[in-house]
Amino acid sequence: MTKLKLALLAGAFALFPAVGSLAAPPESIVIDDCMAKKSAVEFPHAAHFKDHECSTCHHTQEGLTKDSDEQVKPCSECHNEPEKKSTPSCSQSSLKKNQFHINCVDCHKAEKAGPTKCNDCHPKQ
Ligand code: HEC
Ligand code: HEC
Ligand code: HEC
Ligand code: HEC
Known part of the structure; x- marks a missing residue:
């Protein structure tokens, strides 16, 4: 995300501080923020949070859950x-x-599960 977008987001939250209910965590995500040499990575998010704590990955948000108002x-x-x-x-x-x-x-x-080879995550284009 660009600094500008972050600044706009911060602005939006300053205007509407009471966030209320946030959208549920996405089922699946295409990770492409840094895409340059390698292809975008398909990430089955829901398949991961059914068996793993959110903070395993969202490591700066201890105690995060599916229903967090965060x-x-x-x-x-x-x-x-x-x-x-x-x-x-x-x-x-x-x-x-x-x-x-x-x-x-x-x-x-x-965990001896999930892809570990480059091309399994970054399919050849
Ligand atoms: C389990 C999945 C996974 C595996 C296995 C994996 N990567 Fe990645 N890699 C990612 C993710 C996710 C990103 C971030 C992608 C983005 O933001 O565009 C990334 C980013 C990269 C980037 C920087 C972004 C870009 O496109 O230039 C390079 C280079 C890269 N990986 C090379 C490799 C190489 C080489 C291997 C094998 C040694 C490998 N990756 C194995 C998931 C994986
Ligand atoms: C196995 C790792 C992992 C687990 C477990 C996990 N997430 Fe994620 N989550 C990610 C990754 C990676 C992203 C993509 C972030 C990015 O694109 O920079 C993401 C993205 C998100 C987003 C979208 C953020 C945005 O604005 O782009 C939300 C919301 C989210 N996760 C919530 C959760 C919640 C709630 C849980 C627990 C129920 C959870 N996640 C568990 C790795 C994980
Ligand atoms: C609020 C800022 C912030 C966010 C959001 C964040 N990180 Fe980090 N992360 C850091 C910082 C700072 C470090 C290095 C500090 C340290 O060494 O503890 C780090 C370190 C790491 C490390 C290295 C840990 C190690 O033992 O070497 C991993 C892996 C990592 N982050 C993954 C992620 C993933 C995946 C996400 C999104 C799901 C994420 N981080 C979101 C700030 C963040
Ligand atoms: C804490 C452990 C953990 C982390 C972190 C994790 N994974 Fe996984 N992943 C697994 C396990 C366990 C499986 C096998 C799940 C299953 O078969 O249901 C898996 C399976 C997968 C699969 C295959 C799904 C399928 O349907 O066969 C993909 C793709 C994947 N992971 C991508 C990623 C990417 C990309 C990231 C980082 C953004 C990531 N994983 C982070 C544990 C993890």
Whole structure:
């Protein structure tokens, strides 16, 4: 998300602070914020949150649930142009330096389920 869009969002929340009920977490997401060298990644979100705590991935929002009255911050808000060089970034191809690779691939390896090969997540175009 661009800084401008974030600023507009922040503005909208300043005008309407009582958020009320937020939209349910999306069933499925196409992750393409950093798409450059590799194709966009299909992420079956619901298949993940049925068995895993939200904060496993939304790690800055401890206690987040399906019914939370809380705005969910996309990873891109902090990881696309991270303040610190040491913070993983979605534009990195390394399995150790991209927040998605660390989050997604490390869990798939640990749980022996889910894709771990480059082309399984980034289908050849
Ligand atoms: C479990 C799924 C998964 C696997 C396996 C995976 N990636 Fe990714 N990768 C992602 C996601 C999600 C992103 C973020 C995509 C975006 O924002 O466009 C990403 C981003 C990238 C990016 C930066 C964005 C871009 O398009 O330039 C590169 C490069 C990349 N991956 C290369 C690789 C390589 C090389 C491998 C194999 C060693 C690999 N990935 C394996 C999920 C995966
Ligand atoms: C396995 C990891 C994982 C789990 C578990 C998970 N999410 Fe997500 N969620 C993601 C990713 C990745 C995105 C896409 C973020 C992005 O595009 O930067 C996302 C996006 C979202 C979004 C949309 C945010 C936006 O505005 O783009 C919402 C809302 C959300 N999740 C809520 C939840 C809730 C509530 C739970 C628990 C019931 C949950 N998620 C569990 C990984 C996860
Ligand atoms: C509010 C800001 C923020 C949001 C939103 C955020 N992160 Fe992070 N994340 C950070 C920062 C800062 C670090 C590095 C700080 C640290 O080392 O603890 C980090 C570190 C990580 C790491 C590395 C942890 C490790 O042990 O090496 C992973 C993986 C990660 N984030 C994944 C995600 C994913 C996936 C999402 C979205 C579902 C997400 N983050 C959303 C700020 C954020
Ligand atoms: C905490 C562990 C965990 C994390 C984090 C995680 N996954 Fe998974 N993933 C799994 C498990 C377990 C399965 C197998 C689920 C099943 O078969 O029902 C899976 C399956 C998948 C599948 C295959 C679904 C299918 O229908 O065969 C895809 C694609 C996938 N994950 C993508 C991702 C991406 C992209 C990310 C990161 C944004 C991610 N996963 C993060 C545990 C995780």
